Amino acid sequence: MIEIHELTKRYGRSVAVDGLSFGVRPGTVTGFLGPNGAGKSTTMRVLLGLDAPTSGTALVNGRRYRELRRPMHEVGALLDANAAHGGRSAFDHLRWMARSNRIPVSRVTAVLEHVGLAGVARKRVGGFSLGMRQRLGIAAALLGDPGVLMFDEPVNGLDPDGVRWIRELMRSLAAEGRTVLISSHLMSEMALTADRLVVIGRGRLIADTSVRELADRFRQGVLVRSPRAPELSAVLVAAGATVDAGAGGELSVHGLEVDAIGDLAAAEGIPLYEVTPRSASLEDAYMELTAGSTEYRAS
Numbered sequence: 001m002i003e004i005h006e007l008t009k010r011y012g013r014s015v016a017v018d019g020l021s022f023g024v025r026p027g028t029v030t031g032f033l034g035p036n037g038a039g040k041s042t043t044m045r046v047l048l049g050l051d052a053p054t055s056g057t058a059l060v061n062g063r064r065y066r067e068l069r070r071p072m073h074e075v076g077a078l079l080d081a082n083a084a085h086g087g088r089s090a091f092d093h094l095r096w097m098a099r100s101n102r103i104p105v106s107r108v109t110a111v112l113e114h115v116g117l118a119g120v121a122r123k124r125v126g127g128f129s130l131g132m133r134q135r136l137g138i139a140a141a142l143l144g145d146p147g148v149l150m151f152d153e154p155v156n157g158l159d160p161d162g163v164r165w166i167r168e169l170m171r172s173l174a175a176e177g178r179t180v181l182i183s184s185h186l187m188s189e190m191a192l193t194a195d196r197l198v199v200i201g202r203g204r205l206i207a208d209t210s211v212r213e214l215a216d217r218f219r220q221g222v223l224v225r226s227p228r229a230p231e232l233s234a235v236l237v238a239a240g241a242t243v244d245a246g247a248g249g250e251l252s253v254h255g256l257e258v259d260a261i262g263d264l265a266a267a268e269g270i271p272l273y274e275v276t277p278r279s280a281s282l283e284d285a286y287m288e289l290t291a292g293s294t295e296y297r298a299s
């Protein structure tokens with residue numbers, strides 16, 4: 001469980017996080033989204049005790065990071081994939097972390113296997129690709145088997161296989177009942193990975209919602225194709241829908257859900273070739289939500 005309450009972080013005169021409040025629940029993947037400079041990394045750094053808040057609180061399992069008795073058992077994080085010393089092997093890097101946190105070395109082998117690095121465990125980290133470094137960073141986060149996990153931009157620079165692997169790993173960690181927070185500035189990625197979304201801009205909360213609620217909020221109607229489109233259109237309008245006919249004969253229907261459209265067409269014996277809810281505009285929703293919050297914008 002993560003709880004952020006009225007969190008503000010100033011660096012000199014600039015405000016990185018500005019009165020931010022939200023919670024992240026166990027058993028879900030929560031996407032932490034916002035344009036560059038929105039304050040995502042700062043929030044995570046404060047949660048991990050790497051930065052002190054100017055005011056407000058950032059709690060893990062009800063405590064500030066420094067009050068956690070065995071921090072690596074409670075929260076694991078990937079902030080910077082290049083944190084490991086290049087001259088050490090993956091195994092030695094993790095063994096050093098395990099020893100200094102009184103974690104049995106057997107966990108090192110387990111997490112290296114979990115992230116698919118068992119075969120290169122004795123190789124120097126300096127020779128690792130970005131994807132392998134990300135995996136090693138995730139292995140380090142998992143070392144203490146914590147219930148809360150935070151990943152800052154974990155898919156940055158990964159190839160499609162790596163992206164899919166991370167997505168599945170995040171989902172399986174949440175399915176085990178863990179609290180998973182992933183920061184990203186890619187809505188398209190979060191739409192596939194996250195259950196919930198916390199969107200911030202200029203350090204402030206813009207939206208705290210489920211992916212489904214956001215999709216519904218910005219739904220663009222249902223696309224319907226039928227060989228008897230004009231007839232179907234009349235039926236749908238009579239049932240209270242608003243219908244726009246496209247140039248190709250397709251109908252854009254607002255005010256009726258997919259099931260209702262199917263039932264009405266069936267009742268009239270009108271064939272349907274396609275009924276597609278057009279809710280895939282999450283990227284647009286995100287752009288609209290964060291318009292005005294971006295630090296740098298091409299004009």
Ligand SMILES: Nc1ncnc2c1ncn2[C@@H]1O[C@H](COP(=O)(O)OP(=O)(O)OP(=O)(O)O)[C@@H](O)[C@H]1O
Binds near residue numbers: 017039
């Ligand atoms: N140590 C620091 N000193 C001064 N300003 C900082 C510091 N760390 C962050 N900031 C500023 O705080 C703001 C928020 O930065 P932060 O890195 O938290 O954003 P972010 O949402 O993680 O962005 P990105 O997606 O680019 O990583 C930015 O304007 C940044 O320049």
